[in-house]
Amino acid sequence: MKILIYGLNYAPEITGVGKYTSEMAEWFAQAGHHVKVVTAPPYYPKWRIFPPYKNRWTQEIIAGIRIYRSPLWVPAQPSALKRLIHLMSFAVSSFPLMAWQAFRFRPHIVCLLAPTIFCLPGAWVATRLTRGKLWLHIQDFELDAAQGLGLLASGGVLTKLTAWMERKLLQGADLITTISGQMYQRLVHKKVAGPNTWIFPNWVDTTLIYPLDAPSPLRQAWGIPEDTFVALYSGSLGEKQGLEIILEAAKLLIEQSKIQFIICGEGFPKQRLMQLAGEEGLDNILFQDLQPLEALNDLLNIANVHLLPQRADVADTVLPSKLKGMFASGRPVIATAHPGTQLETYVSNGGLVIAPENPTLLAQTLEQLFHHPEYCQELGQKARQFALQAWHQQTVLKDLETKLIKFSLPNHNLGNSTELVSAPPSPPSNHRPCVKQGDVNQ
Template structure:
């Protein structure tokens, strides 16, 4: 097996526990454990709280994390992450990380330099670092940020169009561009990425760790879930893209169904609004995110999982939390329109309802709450799907092979 050298550039990285940080960290640690040399240029932890932890070193510094050389760069973290704050956030990371990234590329001489999107403004640095070091350039797209921001009304129309025009220019200069779902790959092709440079690189889950038989009793006891209580759990980031208001609507519809308990676990810019929306509801428990080691027990404590999504985000992202939900062997109730990638992943392993429809979500929860056999059947299908489509060793093994082929082709062209 060829020993690869991979340099990764992305603003989110562990110890942040959610979303892109989790997957980037696991990818790098897995490759390092396989004997490859991996370095990461990133920012301090700050998501989903949008706050750097107290006591975290200021300025630039290096650390070793899970066998990965990790170069941290200071970044502006907006207290209220609106459009302007997010742009400044990205711009500050691009400026602070430019010199460390180029220096690392020059000294390391990597086989490939990989940028992690959705952060768009730092993307040109990845191409420059690859070009100056003779490496292949790879952009991995976790989220079509400009499209999603426009679809959700998070950006003014003129700014969103400008962002999409810039994104189109940026995407076409990479040796490889990967997406996490086929519909996202189709959108990238429509933006001008050549099909022979496009790859699917989906997210994954450790099916050996997140399992249906993990004991979640301690969490259920902490929530006050008695025998016969059906726990409907949302566990993940609490931001604008999730459309979490629908959870409060559903809980209000079912407030007199004593056997149904909604548990909403997470943090983010939208948490305060969600707390206000569920105030006074006795069938709701709000709790914070848990440590990675406690995630299997948290997911297993649920009888069913909740996965809302705003209609404007369809096929622009695939919620990373879905992998753990499926692996836990519990059915998923998702806000997903027919024909979307989210619906395709959930159908047969849960129920899909119209996005942003609280009453429809409540009906689906009530139906599953009253039918334990159906929950078991759908949960078993969810587990089987996670093992077949989302297994970590399979997904990352495919990445390793593609990186090797890209590096070999690069050597032949020199």
């Protein structure tokens, strides 16, 4: 296949959508397909262009794949309106590149990665000029998430306009995929789901992320004793995470000297969080910068437990991609989510789920896991096994390849390839602990 990947985020970004887009592109290229990418200069999660990149039209080759980059406007502190302008600026600047690649490359499939829904017109034109197929993969319902966070007023003129625009744009795709069952149901609710609407989950390379037999070398580098219980949040720092709950739980556990919180990542709320922690005298919180990819396994293994806070009002508009790496590291996860959400369903296979916005319950859960290391280890082993069974990179991407070939090249001989089901059910779960006040051992 000839695949043109079109999206806002790509390597060298190592968090969020960019990580998965890059890994998918490289996998398809290594499988023998011809892949090109149209993207923006790397800027996420710091919300500023990575040096030495320039905010202009450029091209380069990464892992044998030619990458075309278009400039965009990057706000220092994104708001609802600024985010919309940010997304639209890339859609406008990249449109000529997409038209050029349509004639020059003539792709069988144009894969558009959301959150860049405003790029759908450019992707649609590229496929119609070449009789290719337009594939929209939704990692994040950006408009729904913005409304859930209060960035777009419910029922407001801007919200209604963007919802109407989103529906019209979605209807122009030949194929739509998304990463979870409940995000699939959102497509049903938006009346855009059909026979060519599939679930395509994120994955994890379990050979790169795995439990270490010895303490992580970062413990010594950061001055953390081996007997200290580490509660780690790692990844991008944004409003949808509701990271204030970690600061509040740390305040409740300030007298427990053997429990250490670490917040590792980048994002515009970081300075505010550091200032709040300083004002409260929370010396049990260590802030660290985003670590390079080669140190990711050491970082994830520094944890005794991973923290995955998520605001309740965005629980089913996004599914945190960082969960896969947390599970693969063989450490349990404590997530905040309501029962019945997709996040609760997944986390229950190797962690504990508590009610959102309840720092007291988070502190109690951490303290009881600290006092029950065997139970903590048991949950971590379940997490690792689930990652191996449900999110193995080769299995997920090979299955996708099979179905994409059938979809875009119907006369191609596939031999004995395995067929995917268009809308598979939620992942199996034999153990679904949902923690209540004062009870972590159920």
